[in-house]
Amino acid sequence: MQRIVVSASIVYAANVDGATIHVTGLNERQVEFGDGYTSFATLSGGEGYINSTVLVNAPDFVTVTGASVNEMLTLLRDQQTALVSQQVEIEALKTFVGMHSSPSPPQCVPATFSTISIAVDDSASDFLYQGAAVVGTRVFMTPYNHNSVGVLDTTTNTFSTISTVGAGVTGSYKYWGGGAVVGTRV
Structure with a gap:
């Protein structure tokens, strides 16, 4: 041979x-x-x-x-390239999944807040406002035992009131409930 x-x-x-x-x-x-x-x-x-x-x-x-x-070898090389590419994608996916499967609880950032003084001249009750609605940068508060709507401007941290007496609304328990926004009105 x-x-x-x-x-x-x-x-x-x-x-x-x-x-x-x-x-x-x-x-x-x-x-x-x-x-x-x-x-x-x-x-x-x-x-x-x-x-x-x-x-x-x-x-x-x-x-x-x-x-x-040659065609067979080209096919084999293409398949090898595809397998290597898939391996890279699988490794990346393992890393991605690993980042999201942490057993520790998510970290929460504690909320911060501040207070402002509200001067009220015509009420002896502690229950002045019950509901609130936000319009833009202002918070409108529904009166409870009060003769005016409370308005908090969040850009200046100032509080003001809008009287309801001129509208003919007087007495206790005026607007018992929450506030709602309709268009530009509360």
Whole structure:
């Protein structure tokens, strides 16, 4: 049996009937048979891949041209590139999921607040305002035992009132309930 090394990566064992081809690299297309065509021999079942040994017996073997082998290798390289890309995406996803699956409770920032003094001149009751509605930067407070609507301006932190006496509203429990905004009116 004669052994020929082709481009230092493929070993071809002659004769063709009962030949053994050992595929060891990317240059399979350089294996030549007696007819001079660049071909790659494999079993008709499709066996034959890099780092494999294929035993071919006439007439059970088929040959494919070098172009077909190149296409096969291109497909393999593309699949390898896709697998590497998917591995990178999976690692990134593991990191992302790991950041969001922390067993510690979420950190809450405590709210800060301030107070302002509200001067009331006409009421002895502690229940002056019950409901409130926000319009822009002002908070309108519904009177309870009071003769005016309270207005808090949040940009200046000042409090003022709008009298309800001129509207003919007097007595206790004037507007018992919450405030509502309709358009620009409370």
